Amino acid sequence: MTETANSSHSAESKGKMDPAKTVLRNINTVVYPTILCVILLSLFSDKFLTVENQLNILRSAAVAMIVGVGQVFVISARQIDLSVGSVMGLTACLTGFLVFDGYPVILCFMFAIAVGAGLGFCNGLIVGYLRVPALLGTLGMLVLARGIVQEVMYGTYHVRFPANFVVLGQGNTLGVPNLVWVAAVVVIVGHFVLTRLEYGRYILAIGGNPEAARIAGIKVRKYIIIAFVVQAALVALAAFLLMGRMNSAHPTLGQGLELHIIAGVILGGSSLFGGVGRIWGMAIAMYLIAVLENGLVLAGASFFWQQILLGLLLIISVAIQVYRTRGNRTGL
């Protein structure tokens, strides 16, 4: 009762808020530390703000952004995917065999996406139909896929791919790295799908209240499976580009990636409890993480400070997000 009253009070006060305040209120919290970090780090290194370095930062963040788009869909549907790193390693190593067998790049690309989507489909079935909690189901896939790739490669790795393959990850178009172009397209399309298309609205509805979504006629299992398939297909896309960038594919590729991705998604404003997804926020958060990693190195700071600052930033940003959510509910 009280909450309803407070909510209507909140809506009322929102209606009276001036546009500037509304804009400030709607901007993701991660924007502020990003701006602050960019200003501070630019004071410590004259190379930080150069175009070359900014493109380098964007390139570093691009892979995480591509994977992060998929994770926003999964987390918005009140699920989580911990298997992204292992799926990346497995997809890259299997695709590497095709590349060295001389198959055309486009076929290798389709194979990579198919492998990724297949693994995502398995995740979706495990979570959607077997009703295994996503945390445990995808944790199982994390271990399984890493085991498979280690067994398949058995101590070997792929290295020095043909030039027409490497150019995808290492080349530039109009002076901007190809990786950045791909990430930009994926982020824009992801944002459009999540906010404008029926699929995105269903995902948010499922994440907000799965039971209500089911009663409303939404096929919850189907959309959850699609979310996992999209996630893993995007991981495969990222793996494909990263193979070119690094000119190698290791069975250890992507180890620890899941924490980086989930941190970026949550930092970007998506709710770990489902129902709220922020693609742009995620993209800015991934940029912020890359800024910190890059800027602290250029500034000559020790490696341990990177970890300390990233951890602090994550806690503070999520705390602000929780505070604001609570503030919205109570009209603060």
Add this chain to the structure above:
Amino acid sequence: MHFRQLTILAGIAGLCATAATAETTVSYITPSADITTGPGQTLIGVAEGLEAMEGDFKFFSAVPPAHNDPAAYDRILSDQVVLAPDYLMVTPATSMDDIYDRLNEAAAKGSKLILFAPPIGLDKHPVDPLAYIIVPEDVMGQMAGNDIATMACNEKRDPVNLAMFHGIPTSEIGKLRSAGFREAITKGLEECGITLNIVREEFTNFSRELAFRTIDPVMTAHPEINVVFGANSNTALGIMEGLQAIGKSPGADGIWIAGQGGQLDELAAVCRGEIMTVPFRDPRKMSDIALQVVQLDLAGRSSEIQPVYQTQLVPITNCDQIFETVPRAMLESKGFRPLIPEEMWQE
């Protein structure tokens, strides 16, 4: 503003600019900053050495969050390409093959490369460093294999039932050490007629924690194991701690452990008699060599730089050898002295 003030300001600006241009930038990229490890000690050695050297140096370092994450290493090296330090020192995380492209980009930006690399295919690497500083990893494995074979022959431990705990599957260092150990112990035991059974092989990714967890089921499945090889210091230490946790005694009268690398806590375990043999490579000497290369290059004496520097290895099987071989400053650190009984300390 008066002319005099302007002159002073211009002078200060000039001095700053001169200082800025005279500064030599040096980066060391390493897979581990843990001070008990070889790369961690080399990192400290480079940082301290630069402070002690004459001249104006600025030092940068970076370490990936996980030492076997090639993508994170690639990002760090991309940052170095932008930074373009005068001297870029790199220890590869898993393999030299992963980092050629970034190294060549850094070289194209004017960075001179000093590479701490395993001794394989140096002439085939598509990169042209100022110098390679190499550790003969295969010889390290052979030394430990020879020591264990000699001990087994002397004590007539027959058969030798061996478990091998390898490193990261794709690590060149791990492969060379394991192959060297296997070759030497096979040959050494054959010569004195002792049977060798390799009863179990595991990849424990150079991880102390993984080795600790793995030794328990391995010993349960194969209680006959009496020798265990660990592909690096942390692996050997994890095996040692795991054996102690399940009530087995590592050491001369129990299960023999052969380690690799000689990080400080591993040396302390040799001193206590819990690890039987460790070939030691001096990470501080490696950093000294790297800095010597920088000095020679800065002094315009680059013709005196050797293309490849070999790091010396010393087989260590007891406490006395440690005090004879390892630099005193390293032994007095927290990584060693508190880990041995006071009565073992030698002034």
